[in-house]
Amino acid sequence: YITKDSRYSFNHVMKVLDRLEKNKRIKVLVAEDSSTSRLFIKILLQQYQFQVVEAEDGQEALAILEQDSAIRMLITDYNMPLINGYDLVRMLRHNERFKDLVIIGLSAEGDSSLSAKFIKSGANDFLKKPFYHEEFHCRVNHNIEAQEMLQTIRDLANIDPLTKLYNRRFLFTEGESLYQKSISSDRTLAVVMLDIDFFKRVNDTHGHLIGDALLTDFSMHLKKSFPEEMISRFGGEEFCILISVESMSLIVERLERFLSDIKEMTFTESEICITCSGGLCCEMQSTLSQAIEVADERLYIAKNTGRDRFVY
Numbered sequence: 001y002i003t004k005d006s007r008y009s010f011n012h013v014m015k016v017l018d019r020l021e022k023n024k025r026i027k028v029l030v031a032e033d034s035s036t037s038r039l040f041i042k043i044l045l046q047q048y049q050f051q052v053v054e055a056e057d058g059q060e061a062l063a064i065l066e067q068d069s070a071i072r073m074l075i076t077d078y079n080m081p082l083i084n085g086y087d088l089v090r091m092l093r094h095n096e097r098f099k100d101l102v103i104i105g106l107s108a109e110g111d112s113s114l115s116a117k118f119i120k121s122g123a124n125d126f127l128k129k130p131f132y133h134e135e136f137h138c139r140v141n142h143n144i145e146a147q148e149m150l151q152t153i154r155d156l157a158n159i160d161p162l163t164k165l166y167n168r169r170f171l172f173t174e175g176e177s178l179y180q181k182s183i184s185s186d187r188t189l190a191v192v193m194l195d196i197d198f199f200k201r202v203n204d205t206h207g208h209l210i211g212d213a214l215l216t217d218f219s220m221h222l223k224k225s226f227p228e229e230m231i232s233r234f235g236g237e238e239f240c241i242l243i244s245v246e247s248m249s250l251i252v253e254r255l256e257r258f259l260s261d262i263k264e265m266t267f268t269e270s271e272i273c274i275t276c277s278g279g280l281c282c283e284m285q286s287t288l289s290q291a292i293e294v295a296d297e298r299l300y301i302a303k304n305t306g307r308d309r310f311v312y
């Protein structure tokens with residue numbers, strides 16, 4: 001593929017090598033009942049360094065996908081026993097879990113309405129057998145690249161570049177829908193607003209770059225302390241944590257432990273000591289925004305009553 005045509009530029013070759021390196025980490029499931037055809041597709045994929053998993057029918061494919069969340073792409077035949085390719089795609093697309101799975105439909109049949117059927121049911125692309133190797137490789141790689149670009153765009157939209165925590169936009173979209181789900185299932189979702197004390201002094205004393213490094217360190221520690229929770233950077237040195245509540249005393253205990261850990265730690269190469277303050281809203285409100293407001297009022301009280309504390 002690289003050497004056949006000497007007109008390929010150095011940049012092109014580098015791009016292909018980079019693609020091959022990435023493909024080594026990508027698992028592809030091939031669902032195809034004909035063993036010859038399956039082997040052929042497997043070899044084509046392996047030429048491009050993909051990890052290949054095989055299924056002999058639609059039902060096996062579904063079971064494998066449900067078990068192995070690392071599979072990023074499915075190449076599926078149409079005519080297969082138990083569940084055909086079209087029904088398989090429809091089932092997968094009805095499940096939120098598989099929304100990012102790249103799906104390419106295959107069929108040997110002359111019926112050109114099949115490609116429309118596959119695409120309408122949610123497949124990303126379609127190939128008619130027999131196909132040129134080049135077309136197969138191009139479609140597979142293009143679809144994987146498109147999916148990667150989509151993920152990059154999503155990360156840019158949802159993740160704060162400095163701290164790698166969720167940003168405020170994500171908090172008010174996904175966080176709000178999480179909050180609404182908690183309301184309808186009668187579970188309590190606590191909202192914590194957290195703010196670093198006297199952070200301006202850190203910048204004034206050590207400079208902005210050290211301030212940034214402290215925010216990054218602090219965020220990493222937040223993630224370690226609340227690994228299951230949705231943590232967002234609300235603004236400069238303010239963070240919001242959504243914690244599902246098993247018991248009020250357990251939450252308070254976790255938060256108090258976090259405060260005392262922070263007080264004992266030193267941050268960045270300048271070994272800076274900090275404290276932080278927080279407000280907690282455990283009583284369910286009708287929207288996340290309202291709960292944030294309640295937590296924020298309590299944070300304000302924490303600030304005005306000496307800092308380095310939680311108010312709930």
Ligand code: GH3
Binds near residue numbers: 197
């Ligand atoms: P308080 O205890 O009342 O919260 O005091 P504070 O100094 O932490 O609060 P204040 O709101 O007065 O100042 C927050 C500071 O955070 C001011 C701003 O320059 C700084 N800041 C906000 N975002 C960033 C950032 O991304 N990087 C750095 N280095 N500083 C930031």
Ligand code: MG
Binds near residue numbers: 077079
């Ligand atoms: Mg078949």
Ligand code: MG
């Ligand atoms: Mg302030």
Ligand code: MG
Binds near residue numbers: 198199
């Ligand atoms: Mg502050």
Ligand code: MG
Binds near residue numbers: 195196236237238
């Ligand atoms: Mg602040």
